[in-house]
Amino acid sequence: MTLWLSAGMLFTFAAILAILLKWGTMKVIGVTPVHTLTFVAILFTSGLDVGLIMFPLTEFGSYANLAESPEYSFANPLAIEFGFWAFLIWGFYFLTCFYFAIIEPRVQFFEIPVVKIINNVVIIGTCAFTAYLLLVNLPWYLPQLGDGESVVPEFYLIVLASIGLAVYSSSRIKYVRILSLASSALFIALIALMWVRAFVVGSGSPGDFFGTAGLLGEYFGNIHQFVLPLNDYHEFYLYWWFAWSIMIGQFTARFVSGIRTWQLLIAMLMIPSIAIGVWFIVLYQYHVESLEVATLTNLAMITVGVLMVVNSLDSLIRLYTDNLNLTAERLGRINYVIFNFIAMVGLTLLFQLEFLQIQWVGALVIALYFGCALYILIKRRAEVAGIQGSPEENILDFHRIEQVS
Numbered sequence: 216m217t218l219w220l221s222a223g224m225l226f227t228f229a230a231i232l233a234i235l236l237k238w239g240t241m242k243v244i245g246v247t248p249v250h251t252l253t254f255v256a257i258l259f260t261s262g263l264d265v266g267l268i269m270f271p272l273t274e275f276g277s278y279a280n281l282a283e284s285p286e287y288s289f290a291n292p293l294a295i296e297f298g299f300w301a302f303l304i305w306g307f308y309f310l311t312c313f314y315f316a317i318i319e320p321r322v323q324f325f326e327i328p329v330v331k332i333i334n335n336v337v338i339i340g341t342c343a344f345t346a347y348l349l350l351v352n353l354p355w356y357l358p359q360l361g362d363g364e365s366v367v368p369e370f371y372l373i374v375l376a377s378i379g380l381a382v383y384s385s386s387r388i389k390y391v392r393i394l395s396l397a398s399s400a401l402f403i404a405l406i407a408l409m410w411v412r413a414f415v416v417g418s419g420s421p422g423d424f425f426g427t428a429g430l431l432g433e434y435f436g437n438i439h440q441f442v443l444p445l446n447d448y449h450e451f452y453l454y455w456w457f458a459w460s461i462m463i464g465q466f467t468a469r470f471v472s473g474i475r476t477w478q479l480l481i482a483m484l485m486i487p488s489i490a491i492g493v494w495f496i497v498l499y500q501y502h503v504e505s506l507e508v509a510t511l512t513n514l515a516m517i518t519v520g521v522l523m524v525v526n527s528l529d530s531l532i533r534l535y536t537d538n539l540n541l542t543a544e545r546l547g548r549i550n551y552v553i554f555n556f557i558a559m560v561g562l563t564l565l566f567q568l569e570f571l572q573i574q575w576v577g578a579l580v581i582a583l584y585f586g587c588a589l590y591i592l593i594k595r596r597a598e599v600a601g602i603q604g605s606p607e608e609n610i611l612d613f614h615r616i617e618q619v620s
Contacts, residue, residue, distance in 0.1 A: 216574065220453055221443050223581035226588070228442065231306050231480070234313055238476050243316050244605040245471035248613060251482070253396065254470045258308065259487045260398040260523060261466060261530040265345070268520035269352040271296050271495055275502040277448075286445050293499045294433040298441040299452045300495070301488040302434070307456050309483045311464020314587075316471050320606045321598045324587045325465075331538065333579060334461065338535040340576045341458045342528055343562030349524050350374045350567065356517055359510065366567075375560065377521050381528030382555040385536070386543040394526045398519070405519050406494055409512060413500040427496050427503075454577030461580050466530045473611045528559070 249257070277284065278292035287295050319325060325334055353360075353370040360369045384390040414424050434441075444450040471479065501508065508516070532555055536542050543551040591599050 216454075216578065217444055217450060219578060219581060220450055220457075223457060223584060224443055224453065226581075226584060227307060227310055230584075230588070231310050234310070235477060235480065238313075238317070238602065241317075241476050241604055242473050243313065243471045243476055243479055244473045244609040244611055245316055245467075246469040246609055248472050248609075248611055249470045250613060251472045251474060254467070254472050255482060255486050256395040256399045257470055257530075258312075258463070258467050258483060259490065260395045260402075260526040261463060263487075263491075263523060263527070265349045265352065265520040265524050267300065267491065267494070268516050268523065269348075269356060271498045272502060272508070273355065275499060284446065289437050289440055290433040291430050292502075293427070293430045293495060294437070296495055296499075297431055297434050297488075297492060298438075299449065301491040302484055303438060303441055304453070304456050305484050305487055306480070307460035308463050308467065309480050311460050312467045312471065312483070313464075313476065313479065315465050315468035316609075317602060317605060318591075318599060319468075321602060322587075322591060322595045324590050324595075327590075330583065330586070333583060335535045335538050337458065337576055337579055337583075338462045338531050338538070339558065339562065341462060341573070342531045342535075343559060344458070344566055344573050344576070345524055345527050345531075346374055346378055346559060346563040347566035349377060349520065350563065353517070356513055356520075373521065374563065377524050378528065378559045378563070379552075379556055381525045382532060382552050382559065384525065385529045385532040385555070386548050386551055390529065394522070394529055398522045398526050401519050401522060402490070402494075405515050406490075406497060408515060409497045409501070410493075412509075412512065413497050413504070413506060423500070424496060427500055428492070430499075431492055431496070451574060454574040457577035457580045458573055461583060462531050462534060466534050472613075532559070 248254075274296060275292045278287050278295040281288050290298070324330060350366060350370055353373060354365060354367075357370070360367060384394060410424070414421050441449075444453055474482065500506070536551070536555065541551070541554070546554065
């Protein structure tokens, strides 16, 4: 599995370089373009899940324990956490977003029946894994409802409600913009709330924020360390990112706002990473000072985390139902909601039983990467070589999204 993952990583970065060299200045326009700020909000909230909110405080200590994990010795825990979540790996999303906006309309690789089946298995499986992550992490963040370790009925209700809301909101694409902007605004508010506690009310000072931020420099000074898996846990993360990449590329490609390819890459690497970096700096201050996360803050974190889950599931459910022609228009909204709700709940329970693993999904995605490249080389080389711009039917009309059901 490690060799397969390493091959996928190297292929991904080589493909990004090839795209920049050939189409770096080309304008990229999606089917339903939105303003760049909205595009970034959709990218950020769809491309991340509850793990961003819930994982860091549980992981900083592990990255600092060099006796058990000496492979982390090249950087501090904050830089390691940032490397697992930000900057370089957002290149995965750039690659697939560009591909589905510009190349796939000419190649139609994902319209091949067997590829379409695999693609939708990936999407559905990763949707369920997102809900599963919320379920298994709730005990740590809401110990008030249990013993802090066990999954109790209240946690199942939270997850079921999240799935239900996501399924309903996915029935209309206009909800994506509303959810994305609302999630982004609430996430910023959460950062501000916790920043005040860490650097104003707590023992730290506002100036300490910049001192802690300086620790991120060790990531950029050692960025090459993150190209290949450091250990099994990093491997799990990378497979997770691969699993998400195909889906997020398909979904976000439709919203690209007409910016040039190199600008799209910078936007997708930098803007989400700034938000992630600020969030991790605040959380790291809590870790270093052993600050207690108050009940109100816990509830705020859970609220934002749940909203991120709803946002992600909304995007991905919309994607696979479009791909399989199981839309609300075809099935009727009630049937659509019932069918997708049952499917998501069932698959979430399979992850709970450890019958499924996200690594398997990520490995399938790498196979799709290689299969697509071979298909282009064998059958569509001339079409791809002749690409000079976005598909002619894609025009820069920001009102198009309002016309889509």
